[in-house]
Amino acid sequence: MANAQTKALKTKEKQEVMTPAEQTRPGAVFTPSVDIFETEQKITILADMPGVKADDLNIDLRDNTLTLLGEIAPVEGPDEEDVLIEYETGKYFRQFTLSEVIDQEKIDAQLKNGVLRLTLPKVEKATPKKILVKAE
Amino acid sequence: MIYRRVFDYPWRFRGMLDEFERMRQMMDRLVTETEGAFPIARAGVFPLVNLTENKDNFFIRAELPGVEKDDLEISATSNSVSISGERKIPQEEEGARYHRREREAGRFSRIITLGAEIQPDKVEAGLKNGVLTVTIPKAEIAKPKQITVK
Numbered sequence: 438m439a440n441a442q443t444k445a446l447k448t449k450e451k452q453e454v455m456t457p458a459e460q461t462r463p464g465a466v467f468t469p470s471v472d473i474f475e476t477e478q479k480i481t482i483l484a485d486m487p488g489v490k491a492d493d494l495n496i497d498l499r500d501n502t503l504t505l506l507g508e509i510a511p512v513e514g515p516d517e518e519d520v521l522i523e524y525e526t527g528k529y530f531r532q533f534t535l536s537e538v539i540d541q542e543k544i545d546a547q548l549k550n551g552v553l554r555l556t557l558p559k560v561e562k563a564t565p566k567k568i569l570v571k572a573e
Numbered sequence: 574m575i576y577r578r579v580f581d582y583p584w585r586f587r588g589m590l591d592e593f594e595r596m597r598q599m600m601d602r603l604v605t606e607t608e609g610a611f612p613i614a615r616a617g618v619f620p621l622v623n624l625t626e627n628k629d630n631f632f633i634r635a636e637l638p639g640v641e642k643d644d645l646e647i648s649a650t651s652n653s654v655s656i657s658g659e660r661k662i663p664q665e666e667e668g669a670r671y672h673r674r675e676r677e678a679g680r681f682s683r684i685i686t687l688g689a690e691i692q693p694d695k696v697e698a699g700l701k702n703g704v705l706t707v708t709i710p711k712a713e714i715a716k717p718k719q720i721t722v723k
Contacts, residue, residue, distance in 0.1 A: 446619040446660060446679035470675040476668055485676055487636035487703035512634065512704060516627045520688070523621040524636060551638035551703015 454530050465527030469505065469553075473533075480537065480557040486529045487551035488512065496546055496555065503533045505553070619681040620656070620705075628717060631687055631709040638703035639676070645700065647707060649693035654707060657682035689715035 452468040460466060472483040482503075486494070489507035497504040507529035538560040545556040620635040633654060637645070645658040662678040690712035698707045 444679045446677060446681045448619045448621055472674050472676050473672040474665055474669040475672060476666065483676060485638040487638040490702060512706065513625060514627060517625040517632060519625050521624040523623060550640065
């Protein structure tokens with residue numbers, strides 16, 4: 438792990454979202470890089486969304502589909518002229534299908550330094566019920 | 574129709590020429606299509622930066638999600654700005670099973686040379702929502718002067 442911490446970072450192109458249907462609103466849409474890990478009690482998702490404010494972030498969970506949508510406000514001043522542009526900004530969008538049952542009440546989302554930390558606690562497993570077959 | 578005179582096999586050769594022509598057209602199409610798709614020139618050094626300017630300042634912006642301001646080092650000379658640091662991803666709790674691991678940790682360092690002289694002692698930097706903005710005031714000598722026509 439110590440080795441991995443000190444290696445030089447390589448540039449990674451932002452991945453634009455490829456959808457079969459066109460967006461209704463113009464502008465680029467990117468896929469945020471994520472780490473997803475799971476323990477017995479919860480699933481945690483870390484997503485890189487630089488430039489997204491907490492108010493502009495939408496997290497939606499329904500029918501086992503988790504949707505992350507982050508909107509970006511332009512940071513450039515009105516009188517600025519581009520000299521060198523290496524990256525583009527745009528919305529962040531990504532969807533995941535969750536197979537586990539999530540306790541929706543206890544979902545926790547934190548946004549810090551452009552990284553979203555989403556904690557999804559699993560529903561306590563119901564104790565297996567024995568079903569009696571009645572004989573007539 | 575010069576090939577008819579040069580070669581004995583006009584029919585076969587014509588087929589070959591057609592094939593070459595088709596290939597050339599495909600290459601042309603490939604080149605024009607790719608040009609449009611990648612309009613951005615990149616240095617390929619992390620972090621990717623956007624450099625803009627107005628009358629008085631240069632602005633360097635870079636997306637550095639998860640980088641703390643204490644892990645960032647910025648210095649300036651009379652015509653360049655250097656950004657270096659380290660992105661750390663803390664170890665998560667024991668027993669966590671990873672499904673995906675796309676985020677990377679590591680060191681980075683980049684020097685951006687500016688097209689005009691700057692005031693290195695007045696450079697300011699801010700980190701907000703994972704986006705670094707470095708404001709670099711231009712030297713008085715580099716600022717455009719309005720000249721009135723008499």
